[in-house]
Amino acid sequence: DTAVSQTPKYLVTQMGNDKSIKCEQNLGHDTMYWYKQDSKKFLKIMFSYNNKELIINETVPNRFSPKSPDKAHLNLHINSLELGDSAVYFCASSQDIPSGSTDTQYFGPGTRLTVL
Amino acid sequence: GESVGLHLPTLSVQEGDNSIINCAYSNSASDYFIWYKQESGKGPQFIIDIRSNMDKRQGQRVTVLLNKTVKHLSLQIAATQPGDSAVYFCAETGSSNTGKLIFGQGTTLQVKP
Numbered sequence: 001d002t003a004v005s006q007t008p009k010y011l012v013t014q015m016g017n018d019k020s021i022k023c024e025q026n027l028g029h030d031t032m033y034w035y036k037q038d039s040k041k042f043l044k045i046m047f048s049y050n051n052k053e054l055i056i057n058e059t060v061p062n063r064f065s066p067k068s069p070d071k072a073h074l075n076l077h078i079n080s081l082e083l084g085d086s087a088v089y090f091c092a093s094s095q096d097i098p099s100g101s102t103d104t105q106y107f108g109p110g111t112r113l114t115v116l
Numbered sequence: 117g118e119s120v121g122l123h124l125p126t127l128s129v130q131e132g133d134n135s136i137i138n139c140a141y142s143n144s145a146s147d148y149f150i151w152y153k154q155e156s157g158k159g160p161q162f163i164i165d166i167r168s169n170m171d172k173r174q175g176q177r178v179t180v181l182l183n184k185t186v187k188h189l190s191l192q193i194a195a196t197q198p199g200d201s202a203v204y205f206c207a208e209t210g211s212s213n214t215g216k217l218i219f220g221q222g223t224t225l226q227v228k229p
Binding site: 004031033040041042043044045048050055056090092094103104105106107108109110 | 150152154157158159160161162165203205215216217219221222
């Protein structure tokens with residue numbers, strides 16, 4: 001019973017294609033996140049949603065669009081894929097926005113995206 | 117801007133020895149810090165956290181130390197085991213209250229048998 005799950009685990013696609021990565025959490029958490037990890041292992045937040053509402057939207061190209069159909073799911077859709085989009089994408093969730101609290105973020109197993 | 121950095125990209129220790137992984141942060145307003153462990157092919161896994169009103173917190177075989185004066189965070193692992201081999205990240209909340217975590221670059225811990 002995986003707490004935060006992502007599909008697919010691996011995604012190989014051609015430049016210019018549109019793809020989606022799905023994320024689901026069964027922890028009952030209110031907040032979900034998307035992170036990008038580059039080839040040097042650097043992790044950077046992209047988006048977060050709290051109860052289906054966009055909270056964090058870092059400087060990410062418009063080609064990336066998160067969608068939260070309900071608070072247990074946060075999907076990431078990417079249009080017109082580019083070589084530089086190749087990375088590992090992690091979904092995470094936490095109980096609430098940790099504004100001074102200690103709500104830990106729990107990460108999924110990641111989706112390795114390779115753009116050819 | 118805000119940044120979190122680690123002093124060493126790779127740390128190699130002998131099995132059974134203690135490991136110390138260091139992290140420096142730039143934002144004095146950060147009030148929450150976390151250490152994550154990432155094994156190959158997996159997502160980051162929570163190890164231990166500490167709030168800015170504390171300077172030390174202990175878990176099972178791990179201790180986190182926070183020195184706010186010099187903006188330094190460290191993770192100590194006692195009796196390091198082969199299963200501890202992984203990349204370790206420190207993260208801070210920065211000056212935001214939106215839940216945004218700022219991650220450091222990561223230190224690869226290699227445990228020699």
